[in-house]
Amino acid sequence: MDATVQKWTVAEQNQIRASVEVMLSSPLFAGSPRQQRFLDYLVTNMLAGDAGRLKGYTIAVEVFDRTSDFDPSLDAIVRVEATRLRNKLREYYDTLGKLDAVHIGFPKGSYALEISLQNSPVIERRMANIAINSPPANSPRMVEDRPSLAVLPFANIGVDDSKEYFSDGVVDSLISMFSRLSGLFVISRQSSFSYKNTAKTSKEIAIELGVRYLLEGSVQYAGKQVRVAAQLVDAQNGGHIWSDRFDRELKDIFALQDELTQSIVSVLQIKLDGAEAALFGVQATKSIEAHDYLLQAIATHRKYTEKSTYEAIALYNKALVSDANYVAAHAWLARSLALLWSQKWSHDFAILDLALLHAERAVALESQSPYAISILGWVHLWRKNREESIAECRRALVIDPNNAEALLFLSIVLSFAGLGEEALYYIEKSKRLTPTSSPFHEMAEGDSYYVLNNYPKAIAAYELGCVMNPSFIPCQFFAILAYEQLGMEDEVRKKFEILYKMTGNAKNQPAITPWTDESLAKQQEEIWRRITSRYSI
Template identity: 30%
Template sequence: MLYRFDDLVLDTARRELRRGEALVAVEPQVFDLLALLVRARDRVVGRDEMLAAVWQGRIVSEATLSSRVNAARTAIGDSGAAQRLIRTLPRKGFRFVGAVAEVAQPPPEAADAPAAGRGPPALAVLPFANLGGDPAQDYFAEGMAEEILVALSRVGGLTVIARNSSFAYRDGAADLRRTGQELGVGYLLDGSVRRDGQRLRIAGRLVDAGSGAQLWADRFEGDAGEVFALQDRVAAHVVAAIEPALQAAEIGRARPGRLDAYDLLLRARALEAAFTAEGMAAALDCLGQALALEPDNAQAMAAAAYCHAQRHVQGWAPEDAAGRAEAVRLARAAAGCAPDDAQVLWMAAFALWNMAPEAGERARALFARSLLLNPNSAMALTLAGWIETMCGNGEAGRGMVARALRLNPRDPRGWLMTGTMAIAAVIEGDHAGAVAWAERALAQNPRFAAALRVLAVALVKAGQPERAARAVQDLLRIEPGLTVSGFFARIPVPLEAMARTYAEALRAAGLPE
């Protein structure tokens, strides 16, 4: 559908906003928010409806919501002061008040393509520009792009165009949309290198080739005398940050009306990211449909096993042997189908660890292989670090999670990282540190049961029983039937000292026996 207002056209089929012939760059979430407001222009759209439509029910801050509304206004030439097109109704929501003409339009060819043509995202790394004017730095700029290309090629579920094709654009890509079409990719990564004395500054950005919207950008600095170490460091950071950015962008591209396996996988990922009991169950339903269409889809099998394990850890699923067996079957099958897909391996490893305690060493081996394939995966580092910590290898586990935090400090799943650091701190007897780490995790995700459990334990040990009791009450709201014995029957705790600490402290905080 085309929506015309002012001198703009909002094309929901192509996900484009145009002013005349010019494309207006709009981030995926901002586009979704604008489309929602335009479609619902005859009424007020409340906060809950926005969260459901744009963030798939995930909790976001008021600041985030306001920033997206402001970005939508800026894109269409409006402002918070003028409110000429998007009006704020205090304590009610927002309404699009501009005059809109609807024009029906057939979907673009891409939307009419057969389901089999839909697949994992494709990305091209373009040569980095040497902005310093020194031809001697050309080798570094090209080497920087090549290091990133090699590192990205290790990311599971991502197709990276070969160097010979993407590096043909050495003179720069004036039209990113055309470049994307010529290379047959949905995303482009480009950047620049600038030298100032002995300092090098590298900038990089990820762009949606279809809309021209910038999805991620960052810059890095280092000593010109250590070029290889600098290239390695930048490549590692770029890979860690781009993996979740690409997943979020792909989720935004999912087509609700299509039921092919890939779109069902994207829909499941969005539901799983919401981290609710209902969302996890719905994600499993989508993944079941995807596997009915493609029984050997390793990504869908691994994602289903991972969802089963997260429901198990959270206490959101009934305890039954059949559920455990299905999760284990899916994890083993996924790892067997895709032994070189790093993402599949860490998801399968997490499922095996939690659902089949007897397969603990197999799970750790899968984590190790995942990190061998992609050493810059923040999620693999975090979950592997969690397991190593639980096994008593605190220094190694903490080091993995600390590396994940350094690689991508703004990762949307940072609550897993900080929650794991809290567990490591409790094991080491640093109860004040554990409280601080757990509170950081819960500030980002208040439904993370592992962080609530470790917070209650740390508060008891720190001599704050009243706060510990409140943490247990929060925990019981997530899992009303939780007991001390039920927890140990469900969650593997290999360290005897840790098990004793948890049992004593959780009882003291008021968790039923």
């Protein structure tokens, strides 16, 4: 069929759009925003029946931001980028996309694409409602049914740079509080903190995160006094719609955070139900020393090294010496202990017994803490307690449905239980709250596809995680399993060599995988045995 007169049903358009979104998030395109924009533009015009508009001049102006006096005889930008795109498409369909139901060709001599559909089921339901005019893959739609907010990292303007953990802790607390309000859509910490020290404008950040409002501010911490200045920005026009300064004694930091949160609730006219209103006025601990140790420990934990994890554990224990009933300290301690096990930094199962003890203690002290409950579910996963891990992670989301981390934990727990479709649903929700993503999120999405036997999609996610952080072993390991499932032996060997260089071990599995589905656990063992018997380093 002539590309210029192709007609597509709505279902076919959705299928093509979904396939393109997966392609644009793959490792081949993830680091090439110009190529992403080019392909998205071409596909959008093809599906709209506007192939006739695809001329060199139009593309130069609308895609590559050339001015109206653009002269193709003097500037080869479109031809050069078209050649690059043809090569990328060819490479994609030779590797990651070779089993895709949609195939996009880009013949020479024209800027019109040749799009064909194979006799395969429509790509997963999660992409079925993508419209022709969807924004680019890296720009999520803005939430329309409620105010949307990102709390950006507050600047630490004190004389002591080492106190930056304190300003970060204030923002963490605000995000946690806002996320529990059903009338507000709040971006996760993972994405908010990716803009630390950024030079981007408020409008650029808001577009990338798909939100309307940004909360910015600063923290000044000196002695026993703390000052927090904050301003709420409407990114649509760049105007400040609220600003205030809070001067308090350090012992009143929780009251200060409550007051700031309530100010935003009032400005945005968010209605609180009875349970949400009761969240205010609760003091997490009366020991400022315990709270300071906790914030130091969290900042140290987030370095994600063996040394920093042990240092964080020591700080949590100091916090608990100051306040033995500090819920957050028990929950975070449980998390760091589980990290020691999951990263193979400790081989003593007793570490998980201790993690369970602190997680259960945290929940006993505060039965409605979504963070403590989700950590309890997370610890149960590593202990391979299938039903308990699922139940606790679900319970955390009943209390806080907008908690991006709880959504992430539940997705992973469900994948390891073999419940891929439900796992995919929750990781999609988590990623909307975390538009910038992370290797951990890509691993979770890949795991969802893996247990659904959709290995090309799993590989796309794992490889994107590897691009984000090549030293993140779980993505490398799961990718080799998926490649083996597809019989892609060249890719399996490459991954095997990478993992050997990273671990120095060619026989033992390089990552702990807490499958609670026995058939998947046995399948992995067999796949790894097959791989190691084939290759020797």
